[in-house]
Amino acid sequence: MTSVAKRRLAIAGDEMEPMSETRPEELRLLEALLFAAGEPLDEKTLAARLPAGVDVRATLERLKAEYAPRGVNLVRVAGKWGFRTAGDLSWLLTKDSVVPRKLSRAAIETLAIVAYHQPVTRAEIEEIRGISTAKGTLDVLLETGWVRLRGRRKAPGRPVTYGTTEAFLSHFGLDSLDDLPGLDELKGSGLLDGRLPSGFTVPMPSDDPALREDEDPLEPGDLDLGLAPPPERIED
Amino acid sequence: MTSVAKRRLAIAGDEMEPMSETRPEELRLLEALLFAAGEPLDEKTLAARLPAGVDVRATLERLKAEYAPRGVNLVRVAGKWGFRTAGDLSWLLTKDSVVPRKLSRAAIETLAIVAYHQPVTRAEIEEIRGISTAKGTLDVLLETGWVRLRGRRKAPGRPVTYGTTEAFLSHFGLDSLDDLPGLDELKGSGLLDGRLPSGFTVPMPSDDPALREDEDPLEPGDLDLGLAPPPERIED
């Protein structure tokens, strides 16, 4: 180790190692890899780049703890790890903001229904909102890359099912759908399972790419129409 | 400051502040700004983004010292500041990949002569080919792992003899060198013209690792050349 490397950092936190301990080299390697990457990396990718024998998960957790008080944090999004600026510093960085597309109220509600109720059909979205969904609303959500066509429901009319993407999790800083705010309350209230056919009473939303039992794969051409899925028949 | 932020870092280096000191918030701001920036920032720009009264230069120097032992360093390039992967970890940011490359005409011709006429010296190759063989051509063949240095011919100048390897057999799908087609097979397949002078023969080559009577073992150092061929190949 270089003399520079020996001038190491120690953490003064309570759950941290005593400050006399040398900072392991794998922390340097991990932070270099994660800093260099533009987007989050999964543990498998990281393990492949690190020397054999490194406990990737433990090193990640330690690095996360080290960076927690800093202006840049190590976070887990969509099951991957990445450095991101601390959430409380958004005021400082607003100058760098990409002006986000302002979503309409209808789009926001629809996004929430897709996120918390996926896989969900357009008819189910309309039933919850009590209003027909303008064609453009789902198009806008598909365009953001946060919503995707999943498959087709095994039901009359074979309506397309919608779900969220990894980009959705990444954008909202979620590790998985389990981290959706208010999901537990929503689940507990029984409001998610009201309309599921018997036998499919899975109250949890799932963006698992594997189709559910009541889903068929998309058909050739469905994805071409991705931005303009054909209006489907109301099934109920 | 948040409770998380209070779980602060202290520096254990000799020229650093005592570890009991709270890490100033401006360090967080600076690291977030520099992390998110698309390009290095000069001190004037940083000062404009930071709260009034922050000693930008001093904060930068402290941040630089903090990151010096890390996998990511704060560096000043052309008067501007930015994070960069530590110089000693540049190997980490490389990825090895295999690119298929077609062997040059000269190399495959030389390889063919080596295969049929082994053990063969460079001078003999040139005699058969009727053309001088560039040094790079044999280097490429050694790099492929299909050709090896066998020994040295017991002859004036003690020239190195070349032969093929197991990797050669494996790449060309040959069980042994006996599977190389002989004169009749080459004629039969139309590769050799029927109009050949009498006395034209195709040798029966052998890649027997045992040296022939007219071969001496390689000398120390011979193999170093073989294992470290110059990266650049020259086609003739």
Add this chain to the structure above:
Amino acid sequence: MMTDDNPFNPDLAADRASDEPALMVDVEGFEGPLDLLLALARQQKVDLAKISILALADQYLAFVEAARKLRLELAADYLVMAAWLAYLKSRLLLPESGGAEGPSAEDMATALAYRLRRLEAFRNVAERLLERPQLSRDIFERGAPEPIAEIKHPQYTATLYDLLSAYAAQREKQSLAHVRFAKRNVWSLSEARAALERLLGQAQDWSRLDQFLISYLVDPALRPTVVASSFAAILEMVREGAAEMHQHEAFAPIYLRRRMAAAETTSDSAGPSRRPV
């Protein structure tokens, strides 16, 4: 649910006088009748689970009535809901007859309350979702990621066919180099004729063929082919009437000249005789 259970013809908007201009209003920005109902329910300031559907129906119907008095045209959805609520209200007020088909009035009211609670719940989580720090708006990834450099290792490929054909071609080339078949240099008939025509154009009198050809005879190896081709070409030109030739005896020099006009030819008849062709 509204679409399932509504027994009314939704086309209630049709009773508007047809000559009045339609003034479409979005009922102050409500997102449909359920949204409006939810807003009205909130005015009751009680838990949605304990809300009086009867009171809510009254409020909604009063709202719709007020809008109609103002001659504001409500979207059909709102009127459908109004009709359904009026029906629900009448069912709730009348004692349930035991054998009534379909869902009871209580079930219908419960279902409506459920839908209102569900819509509100999704509204809440939508809000909470959007309150989260968002990427590239509140939190940022590395602005200048450092690329991974790719180090390319060549993996050479060649086929057995490449190898064998390269070998055969080289051996063949080298062995044939020792037994060289000289390329046969041939003066073709057309080459000979082109040259002769060019030369005859310049000559006015009888000339010896070998003098014409002298410039082509520098290489002794070419002599037989030049003579043979030239002679054949001359015979052809004579037959066509383009040239004349004569030879005194076998192996004597051959003379030829360009064919003159008929008169000239006669005057020259004392000269060398034409050989029949």
